Amino acid sequence: MSSALKMTCLECSAVNRVPADKLSAGAKCGTCGARLNDGKVRALDPATLAKAQRNDDVPLLVDFWAPWCGPCRMMAPAFEQAARSISPQARFAKINTEDHPNVSGKFGIRGIPALILFQNGKEIARQAGAVPAPAIEQFVRRKARL
Template structure:
């Protein structure tokens, strides 16, 4: 991995280049000032998801969920824990498939919850069903190329 990584601001969709050495210092977006890697789960819309998938060099794990899904709601606290544990080496986000049904079609989603891991412009792995935090974190660590 190079000395910098490209990250999409999950708040305003602006592209940012961040020195790897500064990832743990809570870097902020150069446009809107939002934290780029704060250990929180970001809520995405389809446009921001598309840009982040295409641009981001850090692993981005996205939870495809819906409010009516019991297992999705059960897994939410586990997913939030993983976001805190993996920051700043990976970022976690979620997208509501009920509000944005087109993402289900685009990514071939047949059931939720579904976690898809993206990095460097491509999908690098999927994890289906509600999972405990330890399994989610292990999946990211074993599948992605994360900075030290």
């Protein structure tokens, strides 16, 4: 029997347990039925981010961005490409710092885009500035316990 990994549904915020050997089998949320790890980038609010940050065993890379930020908009396709490429080993999400200005202060973000990698209840790494998809993937593979 494989160990279970905790994953917060990025749609409804429910915490789910997924057998590790079933991670790539298209696991769905037991509450809302959304796919837990489908390689898509999800938009987060601060409450869902806090819950996922606190609970998730699977690495979660969060892009802190704003719509007025040129480098943020330029990096968005690369971030989505990296999310598809590295799934199901890690999940990717974005939080709009314009809509949620308190998150910048909470996480000590001084410039955007900023990538923060969370796993097992803590921040494990951060990367500042726009980077291409291969560099994003390498960052996650190097820093996370995959």
